[in-house]
Amino acid sequence: MSEPTTTTRAVRQLWLAVAAGDERGAAAVVHAALAQGVSEEAILLEVIAPVQEKVGAEWAADRLSVAQEHAATAINERVIATLTRHPGGSRPAADRGRVTVSCVDGEWHALPARLVAEVLTLRGWRVDYLGAQTPTPHLIAHLHLTNPDAVLLSGSITTHLPAAHAAVTASQAIGVPVLAGGRAFGPAGRYARALGADRWAADARAAADVLEKGIPRPDAPAVRHVVDDLPHLADQEYTMVVQSRPRLVKRTLADLEHRFPAMSVYSVAQRDRTAEDIAHIIDFLTTALYVADPEVLTAFMTWTADILTARGVPAHSLLAGLDTLADQLHDFPRTQKLLERAATAVTEHTVRPAPDTRTSA
Template identity: 70%
Template sequence: MSHPTVPAELPDQLWEAVADGDEHTAVDIVHRALADGADEETLLLEVIAPVQRRIGTEWAADRISVAQEHAATAINERVVGFLAHARPEGERRAPDRGRVTVSCIDGEWHAFPARLVTEVLRLRGWRVDYLGAQTPTAHLIAHLHCTNPDAVLLSGSIPTHLPTAHSAITACQAIGVPVLAGGRAFGPDGRRARALGADEWAADARGAAAVLEAGLAQPCPTAIRQATDDLPHLDDQEYTMVAQSRPQLVKQTLVDLEDRFPAVRGYGDAQRERTVEDIAHIVDFLATALYLDEPDVFTAFLTWTADILEARHVPARSLTAGLDILAVQLRDFPRTVRLLHAGTAALRDHPVPGIRA
């Protein structure tokens, strides 16, 4: 399917309006592009989506604040809403392909990618039930029982939600509904989606549309699989032990950091809270890497965090100290210790000031 091109400067123009908090100008830019012959799908995927990625990049580089990032995302979402209703009812394509459900993993707040997929599928003639952010699996399954869709499209951006995604995938398949997974959490090549038993994976909205148009086989309803059926390494219980020990690990790591870096003892409440959050994220990504038996989940998070910290003028070397402390606490878990050592090596080799020995 070919689509009209848009002026190369259009994403920059939209970014300027969004970053400035100017919703009216943002909508006007898209409205004019429609009047000039651009179609909705092109605007969604080649203008609005790049602007959303830029919002994340600017936040990571500490060039916009969390509040600005939220405000920009909210405006971008309203631009999508405008596009969804830009055509009068009589000019919209009636749903003639089938019915699907688009949902985020329980706990996943990043709903923008799922919304883009939803609007692209509607443009292509699908009836879409869009459930939005962090849909509890039990509510998702209840919805599927009521609607009997052709497929579920499950979206996730943060890898730490993948164990929950695994449960949702098996629950959907247990009632005979195939699952198409997508989003950054599942990796750039879909290997995580396949490891978790998803029926298909798509890299983007057009890929998802192509998979649906080709057709998804309906799974035979069966008893819900156990996690170890797909991921036999979970038999060692290391994931379970680390996940269940999270509060104690975070607390003890903070205490040990205070001993190793006396300056930490003088942190104010806000600094202390952020430190606790950082440690908790490290433990969460460590647990997820154990679940998938995939070191890249952990090392990619660490190097990304190092960049974030340095952009905010926080010495990234504190990450390696945290990993050392966790390795001592978890010394009886060989797979966990290997992951922690891999994280330390990744940080050592990462070209960020303050990390190299």
């Protein structure tokens, strides 16, 4: 068996440190890798990024608590900060141009955007990193102030696509091109294209390559409405379901209590968690309506089925919630089709063994 590479060893050691909550140990791992000749970019993308992916996978498999997941993420963020000021380190002159890197409004998974910002800085760009959950009006105010060559929008959760769409159109309306990235924008960036983004990049290196080639500025764009990009929204189903969200959560929770008498002894915390789960299903349903893609909802439902299974909750319980929502939304044909597809996906998924979400490091 061949000896592990320096990068492979660093991934394993960093994982052990962040899982143990050992910030000093984590920092020592990455600085030892630097001393052994691993570049900063490689540490960011080939050590820290895969460790962060493992953090998410371990949480999904119920082997890390929410608190442990947050602590591990915070350690990775602080380790990144140490790279910018390590002894002997130097950054290239920021002479390629200026860009803004920001998460879309509501997106609190900021580490992917932080990795992009750091890689672009290493490639010689002046980067304004705005971090998580940047409201679109504040983003646009910043773009007015700085007039960057491009704005890079990061999103990890699909339900933030409507907010991303607003940011895309607002940025382009003031002449700033948009480069989108992150899992929220779908496989091969299909939702980025649907929302009218100028470019899409799969990762930080791809984003740097796109910027290197240049993104033309929009030519005095006219005011663009949502239906200009997504004409299916003219049926108003998305709008009406979004407006009905509080009522749908309340009625679905009440119906589930009727179907499952065991819920009568739920604690307040358990009832709140159930209401949150219903709200998440509705959020993914409305996003599927927004982009006219059933996979938005079916992927979330099968992922949720695996999460519930890992926590000892029967995944088929999701079907009751989908049935209740279908009863309430019987007048919306696109919505009915989405709920039917989701129910079929859950049924087919739960008869197969759940995938092993563990990752090796």
